[in-house]
Amino acid sequence: MSKIVFLFPGQGSQYVGMGKTLCEKYSVAKGVFNEANEVLGYDLKKICFNGPHDKLSETVNTQPAILASSVAAFRVFNEEFGLEPDLVAGHSFGALSALVCAGSISFKDALKLARLKGEYAEKATAGKKSLMMAVEDLKEDAVAKVCKKVSGEVYVAIINSPKQIVISGAEAAVEQAGKELLALGAKTERLYVSAPFHTPLLKAAGEKAMAAVKKIKLQKNKWPILSTIDVKLHKDAKGMINDLYFDLIRPTNWLAAVQYMVKNKITTGIEIGPKAVLKKIVENTTDKINMHSFISPRDMDDVKKSLKLDGKSKEEVLIACLRIFASSMNYNHNQEDFELGAAKPYREIRELLDKLREKKAEPTMENVIWSLEKLEVILNTKKLDAKEKKERFYDEIFNANEILLRFPRIKNIADRL
Numbered sequence: 221m222s223k224i225v226f227l228f229p230g231q232g233s234q235y236v237g238m239g240k241t242l243c244e245k246y247s248v249a250k251g252v253f254n255e256a257n258e259v260l261g262y263d264l265k266k267i268c269f270n271g272p273h274d275k276l277s278e279t280v281n282t283q284p285a286i287l288a289s290s291v292a293a294f295r296v297f298n299e300e301f302g303l304e305p306d307l308v309a310g311h312s313f314g315a316l317s318a319l320v321c322a323g324s325i326s327f328k329d330a331l332k333l334a335r336l337k338g339e340y341a342e343k344a345t346a347g348k349k350s351l352m353m354a355v356e357d358l359k360e361d362a363v364a365k366v367c368k369k370v371s372g373e374v375y376v377a378i379i380n381s382p383k384q385i386v387i388s389g390a391e392a393a394v395e396q397a398g399k400e401l402l403a404l405g406a407k408t409e410r411l412y413v414s415a416p417f418h419t420p421l422l423k424a425a426g427e428k429a430m431a432a433v434k435k436i437k438l439q440k441n442k443w444p445i446l447s448t449i450d451v452k453l454h455k456d457a458k459g460m461i462n463d464l465y466f467d468l469i470r471p472t473n474w475l476a477a478v479q480y481m482v483k484n485k486i487t488t489g490i491e492i493g494p495k496a497v498l499k500k501i502v503e504n505t506t507d508k509i510n511m512h513s514f515i516s517p518r519d520m521d522d523v524k525k526s527l528k529l530d531g532k533s534k535e536e537v538l539i540a541c542l543r544i545f546a547s548s549m550n551y552n553h554n555q556e557d558f559e560l561g562a563a564k565p566y567r568e569i570r571e572l573l574d575k576l577r578e579k580k581a582e583p584t585m586e587n588v589i590w591s592l593e594k595l596e597v598i599l600n601t602k603k604l605d606a607k608e609k610k611e612r613f614y615d616e617i618f619n620a621n622e623i624l625l626r627f628p629r630i631k632n633i634a635d636r637l
Contacts, residue, residue, distance in 0.1 A: 222487040222622050223306045225446075225509075226321065227502075228290050230312030230472075232352075232411050233495040234282050236271035239289040241516045243269075248299055252292035252327070259331045260284060277412045280338035283313055287334050290317040290493035291327055293515050297492055300520065301529060302585060304626050306486065307453060309446040311498055312378065312417065312472045315463045321492070323442045324457035333464065336432050340425035341415040341468065349391035350416035352377065353398050356384050356407040363387065363401065370397045377418035378472045381505045388416045422468040429465035436461075451476045475505060482508045488623075490514060490523070528621045531582025537624070538573050538583060540616050541595040542566065548612060551603040561601030565594040589629050592617070596633050610637040 242249035243265070253265040267276050268285045276285060294317075297303075310318035316334060319325045325333075355363055360376065363385045367374045372393025378386035387394055398408045416422060438457040445460050446453050449470050454460045478501075481489070489511045491498045496513035503511055512523050524530040545566045552558055569591050576583055583591075599609045613634065617624070624630050 222626075223485050224303070224488045224490065224626060225481055225486045226294075226305045226308045226318070226443075227489055227491045227498045228294075228308070228310040228314035228317035228321070229286065229491065229493040229495060229498050230310065230314040231279070231282050231286060231413055231417065233493065233497050234276055234286055234289075234412070235495060236269070236273050236276055238268055238285070238494040238515065239265075239292050240269045241518070242292055242296055245517045246296045246299070248295045249292035252295060253288055255327065256284060256288040256331055259328050260335060264288060273412070277414060278338075279341050279414045280335060282414070283316075283334040283338045284331055286313060286494060287317050287320070287327075287330055289515070290314070291320055291330075293494075294321045294492045297490075297514050301527075302627060303527075303623075304628060305443055305490075307444045307446050307481075309448060309477055309481075311448060311474055312467050314493065315445070315448065315460065315467060317493060318445055319457060319460060319464075322445055322457075324439055324445070324460070325436060326439075329436050333429075333432055333436065337425070337429050337465075337468065340428045341417070341422055344422050344425040345415050348421075350389065350414075350421065351391040351394040352386055352388040352411040352413045352416065353394050354380075354384060354386050354409045354411055355398075355401050356409075358385070358401060358404060358406040360385055362404065363406075366397050366400050366404070370400065372396070373416075373419070373421060375419045376471055377416075379475045380501050381475055381478075383504060384501065386411070386418075388419045389421060390416070417468060418471050420469055426465045426468040429468060433461055433464045446477055446480060448472045448474050448477045451480055453480075474501065478502055478505045478509070482506050488512070488527070527623050529585070529623060533621060534583040534585070534588050535573070535576070537588050537617060537621065538569060538591050541569050541591045541598075542573070544595060544612050544616055545569075545598050548599065548602060548604060548608070552601055557601060562598045565598050569594055585627065588624070589627065592624075592630055592633055596636070606637065613637055 256264045264284055267281050308318045308322050316330050320327050320330045360379055364376050370393055372390050374387055374389035374393035374397045377388035441457055444453045444455045447463050449463050449466050489509045491513040494515050499511040499513040502509055512526055514523055
């Protein structure tokens with residue numbers, strides 16, 4: 221069976237307008253931004269939707285903005301799909317979004333922490349010029365060698381992929397390193413980040429964040445969370461909590477995290493949050509993970525079609541249920557049993573399909589699950605043996621659409637076969 225990861229972006233993914241179209245179409249997304257405004261005591265939604273970009277890129281605003289946009293997208297995605305991942309992971313600050321969406325930390329507590337971390341980072345670097353810079357087309361060891369050689373504080377901060385490293389530190393030192401890296405054939409790009417994240421320059425901010433993090437009430441994870449700092453899979457939030465302040469002072473190894481996913485047979489990745497940056501990075505790293513991104517309503521149809529959860533694919537499941545009824549043998553010769561447990565459920569599925577077609581509406585996931593549960597009753601009533609029931613479900617439904625087994629109620633059907 222295919223394995224799925226949900227990915228959440230970090231700082232640098234922000235853009236003016238993020239989350240706006242989701243709020244215009246989905247009340248659950250609108251509710252996320254309204255809650256954020258209430259918790260923070262200012263109009264974060266306005267900053268996200270209207271900018272200006274400079275204000276959005278201030279760390280005190282960027283982190284809550286990315287968190288709110290990611291949580292809004294996740295709640296819409298969850299409402300539309302109800303899909304269960306095998307694990308979740310966040311890029312740098314995205315770890316906080318991952319923890320919220322995995323149920324480990326409340327959105328309210330996460331918003332407060334995001335704002336505090338932004339304030340601590342800005343205070344720690346007040347009056348000091350800093351810079352983060354993306355470096356492409358040079359290997360990590362070559363970039364690290366230049367950073368050590370340059371006078372001043374500049375560090376390897378993020379290892380994104382074999383082709384992209386991010387350096388961070390004092391502005392003059394980063395600019396000098398950038399010049400030397402250009403001379404070695406690299407491409408460089410300044411990032412819209414207002415503090416030198418993932419460096420010792422934020423040690424004071426990290427210590428204050430540590431105190432704030434320890435006051436947060438933790439809940440049990442719904443899913444394991446992959447750290448991009450220690451690159452370990454944590455089944456409880458306690459193992460991940462250090463990342464919420466270490467992401468200020470320690471490097472992020474996204475490349476190692478992607479390699480972990482590949483090694484552990486992750487085949488589908490869904491980036492939930494602004495800009496689809498992680499989708500591109502993963503695709504530049506491996507062809508083993510089929511990547512999708514979700515941040516706006518226009519992504520919905522593409523994701524549904526790619527995952528075989530579009531209207532056509534769901535209708536095919538209902539048709540398969542009808543086909544299996546018609547083509548399978550009946551070993552139950554009690555006419556009353558057959559009428560109630562097989563013929564009646566068949567007619568109910570048939571009537572549902574006819575009504576949907578008449579209304580030109582696509583089946584919901586609830587319609588699909590309900591029909592599969594009806595099919596299970598039909599085959600049990602017909603007294604098919606376990607082997608044939610399993611073959612029918614897998615050969616005619618699950619093998620063609622493995623993603624269905626990611627839904628708990630459908631997985632329960634499969635487990636009972």
